[in-house]
Amino acid sequence: xxxxxxxxKVNGKAIEALVEPRMLLIHFLREQLNLTGPHxxxxxxxxxACTVDLNGKSVKSCTVFAVQANGAEVMTIxxxxxxxxxxHALQEGFREMHGLQCxxxxxxxxxxxxxxxxxxxxxxxxxxxxxxxxxxxRCTGYQNIVxxxxxxxxxxxxxxxxxAAE
Amino acid sequence: MNDxxxxxxxxxxxxxxxxxxxxxxEDVRFVQGRGNYVDDLKLPGMLYGDFxxxxxxxxxxxxxxxxKATALPGVIAVLTAETLKTVNLAWMPTLAGDVQMVLAxxxxxxxxxxxxxxxxxxxxxxxxxxxxxxxxxxPLPVVIDPMKAMxxxxxxxxxxxxxxxxxxxxxxxxxxxxxxxxxGDKAASDAAFEKADVTIKELIVYPRCHPCPLETCQCVxxxxxxxxxLTLWGTFQAPHVIRTVGSLISKIPEHxxxxxxxxxxxxxxxxxxxxxxxxxxxxxSIVTGRPVKWVEDRIxxxxxxxxxxxFHMMTEIAATKDGKVTGLxxxxxxxxxxxxxxxxxxxxxxxxxxxxxxSYDFPAAHVLVDGVYTNKAPGGVAYRCSFRVTEAAYxxxxxxxxxxxxxxxxxxxxxxxxxxxxxxxxYKSVMGWEYDSGDYHTAMQKAMESVNYKKLRExxxxxxxxxxxxxxxxxxxxxxxxxxxxxxxxxxxxxxxLGIAMFDSAEIRIHPTxxxxxxxxxxxxxxxxxxxxxxxIATELGLPADNIVVEEGNxxxxxxxxxxxxxxxxxxxxxxxxxxxxxxxxxxxxxxxxQLEVHDDDLEWDVDRFRVKGNPERxxxxxxxxxxxxxxxPPGMEPGLEAVNYYDPPNFTFPFGAYICVVDxxxxxGSTKIRRFYALDDCGTRINPMIIxxxxxxxxxxxxxxxxxQEIRYDEAGNxxxxxxxxxxxxxxxxxxxxxxxxxxxxxxxxxxxAKGVGESPNVGGVPCFSNAVNDAFAFLGSTHIQMPHDQxxxxxxxxxxxxHA
Numbered sequence: 001x002x003x004x005x006x007x008x009k010v011n012g013k014a015i016e017a018l019v020e021p022r023m024l025l026i027h028f029l030r031e032q033l034n035l036t037g038p039h040x041x042x043x044x045x046x047x048x049a050c051t052v053d054l055n056g057k058s059v060k061s062c063t064v065f066a067v068q069a070n071g072a073e074v075m076t077i078x079x080x081x082x083x084x085x086x087x088h089a090l091q092e093g094f095r096e097m098h099g100l101q102c103x104x105x106x107x108x109x110x111x112x113x114x115x116x117x118x119x120x121x122x123x124x125x126x127x128x129x130x131x132x133x134x135x136x137x138r139c140t141g142y143q144n145i146v147x148x149x150x151x152x153x154x155x156x157x158x159x160x161x162x163x164a165a166e
Numbered sequence: 167m168n169d170x171x172x173x174x175x176x177x178x179x180x181x182x183x184x185x186x187x188x189x190x191x192e193d194v195r196f197v198q199g200r201g202n203y204v205d206d207l208k209l210p211g212m213l214y215g216d217f218x219x220x221x222x223x224x225x226x227x228x229x230x231x232x233x234k235a236t237a238l239p240g241v242i243a244v245l246t247a248e249t250l251k252t253v254n255l256a257w258m259p260t261l262a263g264d265v266q267m268v269l270a271x272x273x274x275x276x277x278x279x280x281x282x283x284x285x286x287x288x289x290x291x292x293x294x295x296x297x298x299x300x301x302x303x304x305p306l307p308v309v310i311d312p313m314k315a316m317x318x319x320x321x322x323x324x325x326x327x328x329x330x331x332x333x334x335x336x337x338x339x340x341x342x343x344x345x346x347x348x349x350g351d352k353a354a355s356d357a358a359f360e361k362a363d364v365t366i367k368e369l370i371v372y373p374r375c376h377p378c379p380l381e382t383c384q385c386v387x388x389x390x391x392x393x394x395x396l397t398l399w400g401t402f403q404a405p406h407v408i409r410t411v412g413s414l415i416s417k418i419p420e421h422x423x424x425x426x427x428x429x430x431x432x433x434x435x436x437x438x439x440x441x442x443x444x445x446x447x448x449x450x451s452i453v454t455g456r457p458v459k460w461v462e463d464r465i466x467x468x469x470x471x472x473x474x475x476x477f478h479m480m481t482e483i484a485a486t487k488d489g490k491v492t493g494l495x496x497x498x499x500x501x502x503x504x505x506x507x508x509x510x511x512x513x514x515x516x517x518x519x520x521x522x523x524x525s526y527d528f529p530a531a532h533v534l535v536d537g538v539y540t541n542k543a544p545g546g547v548a549y550r551c552s553f554r555v556t557e558a559a560y561x562x563x564x565x566x567x568x569x570x571x572x573x574x575x576x577x578x579x580x581x582x583x584x585x586x587x588x589x590x591x592x593y594k595s596v597m598g599w600e601y602d603s604g605d606y607h608t609a610m611q612k613a614m615e616s617v618n619y620k621k622l623r624e625x626x627x628x629x630x631x632x633x634x635x636x637x638x639x640x641x642x643x644x645x646x647x648x649x650x651x652x653x654x655x656x657x658x659x660x661x662x663x664l665g666i667a668m669f670d671s672a673e674i675r676i677h678p679t680x681x682x683x684x685x686x687x688x689x690x691x692x693x694x695x696x697x698x699x700x701x702x703i704a705t706e707l708g709l710p711a712d713n714i715v716v717e718e719g720n721x722x723x724x725x726x727x728x729x730x731x732x733x734x735x736x737x738x739x740x741x742x743x744x745x746x747x748x749x750x751x752x753x754x755x756x757x758x759x760x761q762l763e764v765h766d767d768d769l770e771w772d773v774d775r776f777r778v779k780g781n782p783e784r785x786x787x788x789x790x791x792x793x794x795x796x797x798x799x800p801p802g803m804e805p806g807l808e809a810v811n812y813y814d815p816p817n818f819t820f821p822f823g824a825y826i827c828v829v830d831x832x833x834x835x836g837s838t839k840i841r842r843f844y845a846l847d848d849c850g851t852r853i854n855p856m857i858i859x860x861x862x863x864x865x866x867x868x869x870x871x872x873x874x875x876q877e878i879r880y881d882e883a884g885n886x887x888x889x890x891x892x893x894x895x896x897x898x899x900x901x902x903x904x905x906x907x908x909x910x911x912x913x914x915x916x917x918x919x920x921a922k923g924v925g926e927s928p929n930v931g932g933v934p935c936f937s938n939a940v941n942d943a944f945a946f947l948g949s950t951h952i953q954m955p956h957d958q959x960x961x962x963x964x965x966x967x968x969x970x971h972a
Binding site: 020022023027030031034035036037038039040041042043044046047049076077078080081087090091092094095096098100101102103104105106107110128129130132133134135136137138139140141142143144145146 | 189190192193194195196197198199200201203205206208289290378379380381382429430431432434461463464465691692693694856857859860861863864865866867868890891892896898899900902904905
């Protein structure tokens with residue numbers, strides 16, 4: 001099968017590569033670039049485990065061809081922390097609020113939440129729940145994921161995080 | 167002591183031992199995308215396997231032509247049953263004592279059954295080639311409804327054993343019959359029914375569903391021809407069992423098989439068994455001499471590996487007119503699909519289903535289960551529950567509501583009247599179980615007070631009146647469930663898997679500097695074992711939890727264990743951990759006595775140290791004793807500080823809980839809204855409350871999915887209708903209710919730290935609670951039982967049947 005050249009930025013780094021036209025972005029990231037943070041959970045773009053940021057939008061990378069990312073800027077979970085390794089407020093929030101268990105949905109969930117907070121820095125609980133509806137989690141029941149995102153929103157805004165009474 | 171000396175309490179807090187909300191160790195890698203799951207593994211020269219699967223539910227295979235597939239560039243080989251026969255692997259034994267085709271041999275018995283295994287240079291080519299395998303089928307009539315499986319003239323599912331009069335569990339009464347299993351006293355139960363004032367009888371169906379962890383089943387097999395050794399990485403909840411079974415099947419000596427379960431993306435019972443993909447990847451690696459990866463896609467996962475439930479329970483309860491239960495009878499047809507690949511303790515073909523008397527003091531009970539073959543995928547795993555316990559809990563909790571309705575009693579009051587009383591523990595049930603501990607009335611009372619149950623019923627009454635007057639089209643349902651689980655399989659006298667007793671293990675090695683490693687026979691799939699086992703050690707040994715690394719999943723280094731499912735990790739390996747700690751502590755005490763020049767008996771334990779009784783200034787901390795163990799032990803004592811414990815539990819543990827749910831139902835659309843869900847759990851001693859609450863949230867969400875929408879459904883031709891996430895309901899953050907969690911603490915008297923296990927309770931108690939709530943909404947209109955799942959269509963249909971749309 002003929003291969004196409006793609007140039008893109010992944011987590012701030014310029015990448016040049018040859019890919020088959022049918023190669024999915026998730027396979028390109030995981031297998032060619034060894035970025036195994038984003039996962040594959042369903043193959044039908046329902047579960048969101050493969051969520052990455054593409055040109056400032058959350059996409060399910062199992063439903064995007066690698067060639068479609070030509071010229072794009074892609075961010076995966078591996079690009080969420082600061083360059084010096086300091087964890088992002090979301091990564092910290094997920095740990096502090098126990099927003100993960102098996103960890104399989106977590107990279108997609110955090111990458112999605114990252115974009116959500118860019119779009120809406122101070123979301124209500126309902127907005128958070130709606131905003132992550134494309135990302136499935138089988139372990140947590142979402143309650144602590146919501147809290148983790150609230151924790152991060154507060155931290156990024158520089159205000160103290162108040163856990164809502166249950 | 168001066169003011170700077172930390173108190174015992176301060177020192178204990180620093181250890182982060184049992185009872186503290188320790189943040190999880192695992193999370194540091196997971197939040198950065200640095201987990202290590204099977205599909206992340208990339209070995210030099212690795213090949214990919216993919217299956218050609220059957221489009222038919224039942225068909226004879228006339229011919230398989232692999233020539234086009236083999237000719238495709240990049241394809242290395244194609245395996246069929248004929249190839250596997252050359253190594254005697256076309257069939258494999260199941261954990262339940264049956265045999266199962268690895269690749270279709272002569273015919274296919276369910277849709278999507280594995281027919282050929284293609285091995286190629288990359289996963290795209292493998293998928294292309296799987297499409298090029300040409301199979302000629304002759305369709306056969308199917309049997310899909312388990313209630314019809316044993317009818318005369320039903321299609322024969324298993325020609326290989328058609329004429330065998332007995333199976334792994336005794337006599338068979340039909341060619342599609344697998345086993346009959348019973349428990350309890352039939353005569354006593356029948357007598358109770360003859361004398362009963364009031365009886366109820368209802369067919370309660372727990373539909374087929376699937377655990378559906380977010381990561382599917384997968385493996386990488388790598389066979390080293392020079393050494394004759396196999397390394398198998400995989401999504402295994404029970405790595406040692408896979409090694410032993412792998413050795414028995416492949417004849418590779420067990421010490422030459424290295425099974426490694428890395429991080430697992432959820433299991434929920436899906437990853438206990440052995441699947442065709444594992445066997446094919448192993449054979450493919452042996453044939454090609456290269457590592458072979460097999461990764462299931464979601465459709466393959468939902469339609470072929472390990473369904474759960476499919477229990478059809480004809481249930482009867484007898485009671486006196488003032489509301490005391492006197493007897494229970496249950497006849498169940500269990501649909502096992504085309505092979506009996508149920509994951510149960512081997513002697514228990516219906517698992518621990520005889521826990522069906524639940525939390526109530528039944529004087530007589532009897533259950534009979536008939537397992538049958540149908541043209542559906544094999545399985546019957548414990549989806550986030552102990553073996554068949556959620557089926558039992560659903561059955562009794564639904565039946566108790568139906569009886570309360572008939573007696574015109576409030577369901578909570580009826581339960582209170584029949585719950586086993588605190589003074590009856592340890593309680594011997596008529597089914598022969600000894601419930602270890604419980605305080606059911608306190609739990610139920612606390613639950614009712616917490617939600618203001620009385621007020622909820624008043625509100626419901628007012629709504630019902632308004633509905634009758636035509637002022638509202640909304641109904642309100644209140645679901646009550648009180649469940650008792652039986653977990654921690656299990657005592658060797660009762661439980662084994664293929665002859666291996668269901669003990670579990672922990673091996674702890676303390677290093678000279680007072681840090682250490684603990685290895686166990688269990689395997690976390692999200693439960694947080696790396697965090698919680700270290701907390702047990704912190705409390706037992708007085709070393710900070712942060713100083714202990716916990717390792718599981720590598721069969722070369724971990725002591726033998728039966729794995730993680732059925733909430734058995736804490737009850738069994740948690741106990742082993744405590745017992746291994748106590749061996750270490752006993753040795754440390756002797757070293758301390760030697761160093762302090764006193765007798766062992768003159769020492770007492772204080773959080774993290776042994777101190778001289780009456781002279782607390784003279785002490786040796788565990789960290790100091792660890793150092794001493796490597797350079798200054800008493801004469802005659804072996805150096806070092808380590809211990810291993812294989813724990814054979816004296817009994818199961820019996821966690822319990824009281825759940826209450828409030829649902830609002832729109833009778834015109836059938837839509838439901840969970841307004842409130844309160845869950846009180848008693849799992850005995852609580853090791854990490856944060857993790858416990860997280861597990862309860864997750865289990866309740868799975869229960870919500872099962873009760874309100876999940877079903878693996880087949881049409882009459884045996885086509886599976888719900889094989890992708892388009893059709894199979896997994897709750898999102900939007901519809902998932904908010905959870906209110908609460909607890910009481912009744913430690914297990916026979917467990918070294920009193921812990922009972924918790925991960926599965928919310929699934930076991932949650933499903934009946936949701937279902938009771940929906941049923942309760944319609945009960946005042948004369949409805950007795952609406953089958954799960956309570957999706958919008960079924961709920962609308964239930965309203966329609968009651969004439970509410972006229």
